[in-house]
Amino acid sequence: MNYNLALSDETLLSIEKPERYIGNEVNSVVKDKDKVDIRFAMCFPDVYEIGMSHLGIQILYGMFNSMENVWCERVYSPWLDCDKLLREKNIPLFALESQDPVKDFDFLGFTIQYEMCYTNILQVLDLSQIPLLTADRTWDDPIVIGGGPCTYNPEPIADFFDVFYIGEGETRYQEIFELYRAAKKEGISRPDFLRKLSHIPGMYVPSLYNVTYKEDGTIESMTPMFEDVPATIHKELCLNINDVFYPTKPVVPYIKVTQDRVVLEVMRGCIRGCRFCQAGQLYKPLREKDVEHLKQLAIESLKNTGYEEISLSSLSSSDYSQLPELIDFLIKNCSEQKVNISLPSLRIDAFSLDVMSKVQDVKKSSLTFAPEAGTQRMRDVINKGLTEEDILRGSHEAFLGGWNKVKLYFMLGLPTETDEDILGIGDIANKVAVEYFETMPKEKRNGRTIDIVASTSFFVPKPFTPFQWARMNTKEEFLDKANKTRKGIMSQLNQKHIKYNWHEADASMMEGVLARGDRKLCEVILKSYKKGCIYDAWGEYFHFDVWMDTFKECGIDPLFYTTRERKDDEIFPWDILDCGVSKSFLLREWKNALSGKPSSNCRKGCLGCGAAAYGVGVCQEGKN
Amino acid sequence: MNKLRLKFSKNGPIKFIGHLDVMRYFQKAIRRAEIDIKYSEGFSPHQIISFAQPLSVGATSDGEYMDITVNSMESAADVMNKLNAVMNEGIKITSVAELSDSDEKAMTAAYAAKYVVRFRDSLKPDFDWINEFKKYLSQEKLPAMKKTKSGEKEINMKEMIYDYSFDEKDDSATFLLAMSSSATLKVALLFGTFFESISKELSPLALDIHRIDIYKLVENESEKYIEPLICNDIESRYYLNA
Incomplete structure (x- = not known):
């Protein structure tokens, strides 16, 4: 146990939830710092409760600490009260395990899960007293490395990072550490080290590339400054998903966090080609874990943590081919141990309803459907293979099984969207209500009734999706569409059974700018941070006006990144990366979308996206 | 079925863990130690545990108590040893006593x-x-x-x-x-x-x-x-x- 906390008792007692800063959680790893030669600070740039819920960090944390000479510790964004105290008292930000300053570490890694955390990255660097710009760092500073989905367009934060690790983290760190040890031993300069680092597959060192722009502001070229630096960076991918490290001793927090349970990743990737979905493309091809392996991981993790709940994690658990066997096993083992099973991302059908009725209280739980769009035409455009018939049949069976709460998720602002699609949202919600009343005659309702919540989010086009060419709606268009949706719902016969929620448009617009932004945005982010913007992902702390002022100051039009029509042959800031699917495939899918043509999924028929080159997973099914 | 009273200490940085989180900590520790704890009936069963008195955040203690009910056990000492094997440093079970049905709850x-x-x-x-x-x-x-x-x-x-x-x-x-x-x-x-x-x-x-x-x-x-x-x-x- 580490009794020497970085913060005094008085400080800890004067801030909210001191447990965020004291470390010492069950399964956290403490090593002798004199016996390791690499100290890695792994950061999720958001508050502890969010960061501690992230599986990726638990994987890398466990994997690094399984290496004898490496000690990995955790860092999260201090909450605003603690942030203020650290600045006032000039206390450098510290890692939780050793409570040592982050600036003394060899590496500082960030997992970057959403665009709205960018200013929190600067907060962590700043509080750590590490120069915010890669150009200003020396060997006295840690190597700042970024990973996670947002690094598939790292350009808006390129100036703040020494290197980005593109792809799955399990594959290359051993090599990175070896190179670092050698560099320290040989005494080479930091820039020379970064240049050598760029030779390791998956490593993108943004300072080694020149970017030139056309007159219209789009990119003309992105070229390496040196011949030995790769012109394209290919994503890293685990070729054997059963052999890679998986943490069965994850750190167990004291305070309640968002994901407060054992998380069992059953597979990586997705066969569904929803055209708006970035994760679906980034993690291709789908690779399933062996069911016997998963059973063992589940038992070990529950034993090592004492959690009372286990959750299956994947992009679409219903597509896991061994799902019935895995669930049977879990139900049998977990009921004895009084462990709850949580099954997110299940398609609603007879099988899942049967399973859900066994593992949860039907009366309290709700059914979730994500049709994403209000008409079949629109769903064909986005290639979401869920029909109205699926929803109504699923609802029918669920109502018979005792459910009476339904959640429906939609997006507004999808490409080619018309008023008809928007009004279709209210229409589906109403049909679900009608289905309830038809399925459940009054005498069977026991005084209960149907309860529907329809939610819409605003569509944000993301890199490496067929919609990367799409024009994003303006704030005004979004709000107008939300208004139409609300009116559409209000005009329904069963409107009093339907509740409607919609997202903030300001944050969606900002997310859209950052998602498809280029290097010019580094300045905007830096300046907004210096004006006090942090925790932008937390609605109440997001200062849209400050951001907009900063854009003006920097002479950058934010709408350039959102509402602009992109030509088929435009060079995107992220084109320097290869995520495993080809641009020609994405363009083909974009054209299919515009003509309302749905595509098959990976199991029904290969679309030739390019991921088959990895020679693993679903691309190999039926070939052996 | 046995009722046990456990005495524990709470020292070091653990003193910043609030009472509710200490309870949650013990619920998980009991699972890790594979104690045959008794659960309440009903759809969401919970472990039969009760604490004597909450300790305020920031205070340390050598005299905290909780009562638990187990379906079976080898011995009271064995329960204590199993729990201590999965404890975080800073929390330690220091003694255990078996209670009779007539004993009042610690609380x-x-x-x-x-x-x-x-x-x-x-x-x-x-x-x-x-x-x-x-x-x-x-x-x-x-x-x-x-x-x-x-x-x-x-x-x-x-x-x-x-x-x-x-x-x-x-x-x-x-x-x-x-x-x-x-x-x-x-x-x-x-x-x-x-x-x-x-x-x-x-x-x-x-x-x-x-x-x-x-x-x-x-x-x-x-x-x-x-x-x-x-x-x-x-x-x-x-x-x-x-």
């Missing part, structure tokens, strides 16, 4: 608690607090305003202080204070009221409180005394004045 049995109180280094009083405190305590009545659910009421702290002593070398005070369902005196109220009586301000962060033990009342025909909830040593008994 109900609690009658008093003993504390050592110091001041945190940065917030030490700038006056001879020990001497002032002695004078204060020698008064016949020690009125204080206690916050209750419905407002404030006046209490006499004097009847709730069963014993006290000061250690000038250590700059600390030890208090044995009432802590039962009918009367509880908190260290912070006692110190706060004392400071107020001499027109001094007490920072809410100043007190470094360590709970030594929690006591129950034993009353029979011949004698009346209090002793720790698990008592292995009659030396630790206090005889209360009639």
Whole structure:
């Protein structure tokens, strides 16, 4: 146990939830710092409760600490009260395990899960007293490395990072550490080290590339400054998903966090080609874990943590081919141990309803459907293979099984969207209500009734999706569409059974700018941070006006990144990366979308996206 | 089925873990230790555990208690050892006792608690607090305003202080204070009221409180005394004045 906390008792007692800063959680790893030669600070740039819920960090944390000479510790964004105290008292930000300053570490890694955390990255660097710009760092500073989905367009934060690790983290760190040890031993300069680092597959060192722009502001070229630096960076991918490290001793927090349970990743990737979905493309091809392996991981993790709940994690658990066997096993083992099973991302059908009725209280739980769009035409455009018939049949069976709460998720602002699609949202919600009343005659309702919540989010086009060419709606268009949706719902016969929620448009617009932004945005982010913007992902702390002022100051039009029509042959800031699917495939899918043509999924028929080159997973099914 | 009372200590950074989180910590520890704990009936069963008294965040203790019910066990000592094998440093089970059906719950049995109180280094009083405190305590009545659910009421702290002593070398005070369902005196109220009586301000962060033990009342025909909830040593008994 580490009794020497970085913060005094008085400080800890004067801030909210001191447990965020004291470390010492069950399964956290403490090593002798004199016996390791690499100290890695792994950061999720958001508050502890969010960061501690992230599986990726638990994987890398466990994997690094399984290496004898490496000690990995955790860092999260201090909450605003603690942030203020650290600045006032000039206390450098510290890692939780050793409570040592982050600036003394060899590496500082960030997992970057959403665009709205960018200013929190600067907060962590700043509080750590590490120069915010890669150009200003020396060997006295840690190597700042970024990973996670947002690094598939790292350009808006390129100036703040020494290197980005593109792809799955399990594959290359051993090599990175070896190179670092050698560099320290040989005494080479930091820039020379970064240049050598760029030779390791998956490593993108943004300072080694020149970017030139056309007159219209789009990119003309992105070229390496040196011949030995790769012109394209290919994503890293685990070729054997059963052999890679998986943490069965994850750190167990004291305070309640968002994901407060054992998380069992059953597979990586997705066969569904929803055209708006970035994760679906980034993690291709789908690779399933062996069911016997998963059973063992589940038992070990529950034993090592004492959690009372286990959750299956994947992009679409219903597509896991061994799902019935895995669930049977879990139900049998977990009921004895009084462990709850949580099954997110299940398609609603007879099988899942049967399973859900066994593992949860039907009366309290709700059914979730994500049709994403209000008409079949629109769903064909986005290639979401869920029909109205699926929803109504699923609802029918669920109502018979005792459910009476339904959640429906939609997006507004999808490409080619018309008023008809928007009004279709209210229409589906109403049909679900009608289905309830038809399925459940009054005498069977026991005084209960149907309860529907329809939610819409605003569509944000993301890199490496067929919609990367799409024009994003303006704030005004979004709000107008939300208004139409609300009116559409209000005009329904069963409107009093339907509740409607919609997202903030300001944050969606900002997310859209950052998602498809280029290097010019580094300045905007830096300046907004210096004006006090942090925790932008937390609605109440997001200062849209400050951001907009900063854009003006920097002479950058934010709408350039959102509402602009992109030509088929435009060079995107992220084109320097290869995520495993080809641009020609994405363009083909974009054209299919515009003509309302749905595509098959990976199991029904290969679309030739390019991921088959990895020679693993679903691309190999039926070939052996 | 067996009912057990476990005594545990809480020291070091763990002192910042709030009461509810300590409960959650033990629920998980009991699973890790594979104790055959009894669960309540119903759709969301929970472990049968109850704690004697919450400890405030920031305070340490060598005398915390919880009662648990198990379906089966090898021995009480085995339960203690299994739990200690999965404990975090900072929390340690120090003794265990089997309860009979007639024993009251720790929560109900609690009658008093003993504390050592110091001041945190940065917030030490700038006056001879020990001497002032002695004078204060020698008064016949020690009125204080206690916050209750419905407002404030006046209490006499004097009847709730069963014993006290000061250690000038250590700059600390030890208090044995009432802590039962009918009367509880908190260290912070006692110190706060004392400071107020001499027109001094007490920072809410100043007190470094360590709970030594929690006591129950034993009353029979011949004698009346209090002793720790698990008592292995009659030396630790206090005889209360009639």
